[in-house]
Amino acid sequence: MSVLVFAEMKGKEIHPVAFELLGKGEEISKELSIKLEAVVFGGDESTAQELIDYGAENVYLYEGEQESCKECLSSLATEIKPEIMLFGATKFGRALAPRIAASLNAGLTADCIDLRVEEKEFIQIRPAFTGNILAHIKTRSTPKLTTVRYRVMKPAEKRKREGRIIKKESSVDIKKSFPLVKREKIESIDIQNADIIVSGGRGLNSKEDFKMLEKLASLLGGVVGSSRPLVDDGWISKDHQVGFSGNTVKPRLYIAIGISGSSQHLAGMRNSEMIIAVNSDPSAPIFRYADYGIVGDLYEVVPKLIEGLEQKVS
Amino acid sequence: MDIVVLVKVVPNIERVRFDMEKGTVDRSSAESEINPFDLNALEAALQIKEKFGGKITALSMGPQSAEGVYRDVFARGAERAVLLSDRRFAGADTLATSCTLSEAIRKLEHFDLVLCGEKTTDGDTGQVGNEVAEFLGIPSLYYVSMLGIDNGNIYATVELDGEKLVYKVDTPALLSVTKDANVPRLPTLREKLEARKKSVEIWDAEKLGGNTERFGAKGSPTRVAKTVVPKEEGRKGSIYRDVKEGIDALLSVLEA
Ligand SMILES: Cc1cc2nc3c(=O)[nH]c(=O)nc-3n(C[C@H](O)[C@H](O)[C@H](O)COP(=O)(O)OP(=O)(O)OC[C@H]3O[C@@H](n4cnc5c(N)ncnc54)[C@H](O)[C@@H]3O)c2cc1C
Ligand SMILES: Cc1cc2nc3c(=O)[nH]c(=O)nc-3n(C[C@H](O)[C@H](O)[C@H](O)COP(=O)(O)OP(=O)(O)OC[C@H]3O[C@@H](n4cnc5c(N)ncnc54)[C@H](O)[C@@H]3O)c2cc1C
Numbered sequence: 352m353s354v355l356v357f358a359e360m361k362g363k364e365i366h367p368v369a370f371e372l373l374g375k376g377e378e379i380s381k382e383l384s385i386k387l388e389a390v391v392f393g394g395d396e397s398t399a400q401e402l403i404d405y406g407a408e409n410v411y412l413y414e415g416e417q418e419s420c421k422e423c424l425s426s427l428a429t430e431i432k433p434e435i436m437l438f439g440a441t442k443f444g445r446a447l448a449p450r451i452a453a454s455l456n457a458g459l460t461a462d463c464i465d466l467r468v469e470e471k472e473f474i475q476i477r478p479a480f481t482g483n484i485l486a487h488i489k490t491r492s493t494p495k496l497t498t499v500r501y502r503v504m505k506p507a508e509k510r511k512r513e514g515r516i517i518k519k520e521s522s523v524d525i526k527k528s529f530p531l532v533k534r535e536k537i538e539s540i541d542i543q544n545a546d547i548i549v550s551g552g553r554g555l556n557s558k559e560d561f562k563m564l565e566k567l568a569s570l571l572g573g574v575v576g577s578s579r580p581l582v583d584d585g586w587i588s589k590d591h592q593v594g595f596s597g598n599t600v601k602p603r604l605y606i607a608i609g610i611s612g613s614s615q616h617l618a619g620m621r622n623s624e625m626i627i628a629v630n631s632d633p634s635a636p637i638f639r640y641a642d643y644g645i646v647g648d649l650y651e652v653v654p655k656l657i658e659g660l661e662q663k664v665s
Numbered sequence: 666m667d668i669v670v671l672v673k674v675v676p677n678i679e680r681v682r683f684d685m686e687k688g689t690v691d692r693s694s695a696e697s698e699i700n701p702f703d704l705n706a707l708e709a710a711l712q713i714k715e716k717f718g719g720k721i722t723a724l725s726m727g728p729q730s731a732e733g734v735y736r737d738v739f740a741r742g743a744e745r746a747v748l749l750s751d752r753r754f755a756g757a758d759t760l761a762t763s764c765t766l767s768e769a770i771r772k773l774e775h776f777d778l779v780l781c782g783e784k785t786t787d788g789d790t791g792q793v794g795n796e797v798a799e800f801l802g803i804p805s806l807y808y809v810s811m812l813g814i815d816n817g818n819i820y821a822t823v824e825l826d827g828e829k830l831v832y833k834v835d836t837p838a839l840l841s842v843t844k845d846a847n848v849p850r851l852p853t854l855r856e857k858l859e860a861r862k863k864s865v866e867i868w869d870a871e872k873l874g875g876n877t878e879r880f881g882a883k884g885s886p887t888r889v890a891k892t893v894v895p896k897e898e899g900r901k902g903s904i905y906r907d908v909k910e911g912i913d914a915l916l917s918v919l920e921a
Contacts, residue, residue, distance in 0.1 A: 361826065442825055446807040449759070449792040453799035458760060458886030461790035474890070479789045480690055481678045484892045492886035528804050529821075529838070533831035537824065571919065589845060596702075596783070596844050604919075614678065626900070627915065633906065643918060644904040645911035652908060659916045 353386035353409075354379055355433035355494070357424070358402055359443055360393045360417050365401060367506065368439030372499060373405045374507035375466055376437055382468040385434055390427060392417040396516060403514030405507040410514060415521040421447065422522050425454045433494045435473060437466075440498040448498050458490035460497045464622070465504075481595050482618030501543065502601050503622070539590035540574050547573025547604045548623075550593055551581065552616075554609015554630065554649050558586040563653050564608060570660045576600070578610050594619035609649045612637030629653065666717035666836075668710045669724055669770055671781040671793070672738055673700045674731035678786045683894045690787075690892070697734045702782030704741070704849035705842050709812050710780050711742040712847065716814045720744045722773060726754055726765055732865050739860035740852035747773075751869040756882030759788070763796030765880050768873040770801060777836040783808065783843045791841075798839040805839040806832060810846055 354376040358369035373389065380387040389407035391398055392415060399410040411431075413423055428436065428451065436451070438444035440462045452459035464485075465476040475488040475497050490496075542548065549568040551561055561575060568575050575591060582592045593600055595615040605623035610616060612628070612635055620626070621640055628641040629652050638644045645652050680695035710721045723738040725731065726749040738746050749769055757765065770776060779798070784791035791807075798805035811822035819834040834840065852860070870877050878884060905911030 442808055445791055446795055446805075449763075449795035450799045452760060452792070453763060453796040456760065456886075458758065459790075459792055459796075460887055461759075461792055479787065479892075480681070480683070481786050481789065483678070483681075483683055483894065484690060485895050486889050487891040487893075488887050489890045490887045495886075529806065529832040529834055531830060532820065532833050533829070535829050537827055537829045539824075539827050541827075595786075625918075627918075633904075638904050639902075640900060641904065642901040643911075643915060644902075645908060645915065646904060646906045647908040647911065652912065655908070655912050656915060656919075659912060660919065663916070663920060 353388045353431065353433045354383075354435045354437065355428070355431070356387070356389040356407065357436065357438045357444065357447075358389045358391040359439050359441060360391065360398075363394070365391070365394070365398060366439060366441065368441060368444075368499070368501040369402070370405050370506035370509070371501070371504040372437045372439060373402070373407060375499065375504045377406045377507055379435065379466060379468060379473065383434065383471070383473070388431075388433070390424065392420040392423070399516040403516070404509050404512050406512065408514050409517055411517050411519050413519045413521055418528065419521075421450050421454075423519070424451055426522060427519070428455055428494055436494045436496045438496070438498045440500045444498050448496055452496045455494065457492040457494050457496050460488045460490065460495075463497055463499045466497065466499070478618065481614050482621065483614055500599065539588070542574055542576060542591060542593070542598050543600055545574045545600070546602050547571050547606075548576045548593070548600060548602045548620075549573055549606045549608065550576035550578065550610060550620075551608050552578040552610030553580050555581065555586075561587055563657070567606075567653060567657055567660075570657065570664070571604070573602070573604070578616050607637050607641075608653060610637055611635050612640060666713055666719035666778060667776045668713060668719060668721050668778045668780060669773065669776045670703070670706050670710045670721060670738075670743065671766060671779065671797070672703045672707070672723050672725045672735065673782075673785050674698070674725060674727050674734050675700045675785055675787045685894045685896070697731060699734060699737055700782055700785045702784060702786075702844060705844050705846050706780040706782050707738065707741050707743070708847045708849040709840075709842050710778075711850075712812065713778070713814065713819065714742070719777070722747065722776070724766060724769055725749065726757070726762060728755075729867070732867075736860065736865060737852075739863045740856045741849070746863070746865045747868055748865050749868050749873070751880075753870045753877050754881045756885060757880065758885035758887040759790050759792040759796055760886060761880055761882075761884035763793050763800055764884060765873065766793070767797050767800035768876075769868060770797070772868075772873065778834075779803075779837075779839040781839065781841050783841055794839060794841040801837075801839070803837045803839055804835075805841070806834070807841045809840050809842045812840070812842065812846055
């Protein structure tokens, strides 16, 4: 019996969401008096040791490709019978976990923002209805599978710790996926990891006006985001899109400029640490979610902000 | 190319009301619609059918009351529409939903592709597609942002972590498409009129072999124990109507 964390690899590195899962996993496993373990595909003994230093008591280390880890993971779960399995809610984790859940006939909860134990019961908390409500989910199967949103939980503390590395063979009958015919790097911004985001919405009059927001963002050391309509119109690429059908972000500072605050946009940014809104309509919903707001024309406000910041710098 | 498209009928999220006190969703407060993401799956099916020929079957699980809205799939290009409706299907989580949908897919004479949306606007888990694929024992691709057809082959593009991966799709397969995959076309008046002549087939638990232990609430390991409508707490809410005053306030905040 354990909490088993799936540590996703991103190239040769462990995806940082794994350290957050270990942080939460440690808390949950203590409350339930069970072990904390991790499983990783690819990587080497130093990868496994890193997971131990972040709190895993046992690490199951598989050679071979993470892409084809499904069969191994299902059979590991059948063998060691974890009570809880945690996955990062990355695209990879969100696609993998349902496969494992169905193969084990187990319950799976999506994209959680909090996990806790109440009266010895494991409670998973997740947004639903496009972020309008928070659902508390209980699971009666063993294992209980959960995907957890990146950057909402505190990572475990890293220190020298002792643990066991258990090397595992990859199973032979790995089902083939589709032939990959092309693989290319795309230029995209890492908006999910940005500390400061300056987003523009339909209040902008033209594509060129994003330059103004870029200027503001670069003065603040941030990146530019966007609401969906401007992405749909091709004004900016979709890696900039924030919201229900785009990126979910949680920066230190989110500035919404000419954005009304639809529930689909809010679903992607309402958990930001600080929210600033600029909108000419005092009744725009975004103001209800803002720490600071200016009711005014963005074409007056943004240049003045830029000017003010430039003066401070010089 | 015979294609099954998974379609869910959901409440219109822009209109639906949430009870702050009880923390519940008042489903009667808004009309329903086809899950917007599933329109992209339907459009993708249509584009594939245009190149390869074949038949599109829409498949949905939901209450009988969904039929009226669901019928819209005919005008959007489906030849056949099956609605899985039975009280024993009610209360299903994604596992039970996927098990039920995959049983129904097995009952169809033949399929090459299953297409679904990225997620729904209500349950919002994005899990059903891959669970269905696992139950059917077929490979799948999630987050497909582009579908291309060339030389009689289907190519699917998935964007992951700054990389663009293009796969050649061998059938049978399940593909989940994102809203970027296409722009769903609107049905013409003629298509709407034609659609009136068709009728939705309703299937119950018996039709699916009657293994009712695996359907509905009984077959669901997860359960929504409670829902709350989050209140926006802790926000300062300092809104300035005077631009100059606002700028000064912001500049001192941003400086910190
Ligand atoms: C299934 C689905 C998924 C969706 N996913 C997303 C998503 O991921 N992200 C997303 O953003 N949207 C998404 N949407 C769209 C969403 O419903 C809204 O349409 C969208 O967020 C509105 O964008 P906006 O705020 O930029 O535009 P609007 O709602 O048009 O708001 C523009 C705002 O600018 C203000 N304004 C105008 N001129 C000025 C000016 N000169 N100075 C200052 N303010 C000005 C106006 O007062 C207004 O409040 C989705 C919709 C659906 C159905
Ligand atoms: C507040 C709330 C929270 C929930 N949380 C969870 C949870 O964490 N885990 C869980 O297992 N269940 C959960 N459920 C139950 C889940 O919403 C239902 O099982 C639902 O029927 C399917 O899941 P979904 O709406 O998330 O679909 P998604 O997995 O988001 O849908 C993906 C695609 O699958 C297809 N599809 C989905 N449902 C159907 C259908 N009924 N008919 C045809 N095609 C369909 C569509 O193409 C759709 O685009 C929750 C329900 C509620 C109300």
